[in-house]
Each structure stands twice: as C-alpha cells, then as structure tokens.
Amino acid sequence: MSHHELMVVIKRRRERDQLTQLDVARGIGISRRHYVRCESGKAELKLSQFVAAMKFLNITYMDLALDMLNLVPVTAWDVAAAARTLTAASRKSLIEFLMRNYEDSKKGG
Incomplete structure (x- = not known):
C-alpha cells in the first residue's frame, strides 16, 4: 500500500x-x-x-485496513467485536490476511 x-x-x-x-x-x-x-x-x-x-x-489500524479494502457494509465495530474473541496471534493473522487480500485485489487476483 x-x-x-x-x-x-x-x-x-x-x-x-x-x-x-x-x-x-x-x-x-x-x-x-x-x-x-x-x-x-x-x-x-x-x-x-x-x-x-x-x-x-x-x-484504528483495523479501520484503516477495512477502509482500504472498501468494505462498506462491514464496520470496524463489527470486526473489532469479532476480533475481541480471538487470541493475539489470531488477530495479527486476521490483519495480515486483510492486507494480503487488499494487495491481491489491487493486482486483479
């Protein structure tokens, strides 16, 4: 990005x-x-x-990631609420996944 x-x-x-x-x-x-x-x-x-x-x-960094992915129907509050149930390692993986997905979408993948 x-x-x-x-x-x-x-x-x-x-x-x-x-x-x-x-x-x-x-x-x-x-x-x-x-x-x-x-x-x-x-x-x-x-x-x-x-x-x-x-x-x-x-x-938040999650807001930034969601905004960059242009996920309008999903709010940061939705993701944050779900992420609170995850371990720290899982939350990190979630953000890495979102950012990889964003990069792939930019490449047309």
Missing part, C-alpha cells in the same frame, strides 16, 4: 467528519500547506504525523 492510498483513507475520514484540512493540520502540528500537499500526493507525512492524524481522526 502506498502513502497516497493511506492518505485517501485519511481524507475520506476527514471529509466524513466534516473537518477542514486546517483542522487536521493543527491537530497534528503541521502547516496547512504541508498537509494539503500530503493529501494531494505531492508530499508525505512522517510516520509520527500519520499516526497523529489517525489519532486525531479516531482511526
């Missing part, structure tokens, strides 16, 4: 929550100009800034 694909998820969540680019930029401690460049694919957020954006928008 590319930085741009991750930023598409962040942008969709930002818009869904009716937040401006300035809101997120301020929330993660960067300039609006840099944030706009990141959303448009002209620049990249540092990992710490990306994690801060996820925190600011209240996005």
Whole structure:
C-alpha cells in the first residue's frame, strides 16, 4: 500500500467528519500547506504525523485496513467485536490476511 492510498483513507475520514484540512493540520502540528500537499500526493507525512492524524481522526489500524479494502457494509465495530474473541496471534493473522487480500485485489487476483 502506498502513502497516497493511506492518505485517501485519511481524507475520506476527514471529509466524513466534516473537518477542514486546517483542522487536521493543527491537530497534528503541521502547516496547512504541508498537509494539503500530503493529501494531494505531492508530499508525505512522517510516520509520527500519520499516526497523529489517525489519532486525531479516531482511526484504528483495523479501520484503516477495512477502509482500504472498501468494505462498506462491514464496520470496524463489527470486526473489532469479532476480533475481541480471538487470541493475539489470531488477530495479527486476521490483519495480515486483510492486507494480503487488499494487495491481491489491487493486482486483479
């Protein structure tokens, strides 16, 4: 998955929550100009800034995986509720499976 694909998820969540680019930029401690460049694919957020954006928008890693797979009818709450019954190793396997599935779908498989 590319930085741009991750930023598409962040942008969709930002818009869904009716937040401006300035809101997120301020929330993660960067300039609006840099944030706009990141959303448009002209620049990249540092990992710490990306994690801060996820925190600011209240996005979990599971949300990120589901959004990237475009699984609209399944909510993160659904998966999280089911995942709570799994062992830590099984939860890790579930996320790895979701990400592999996403990569395969990008390749047309």
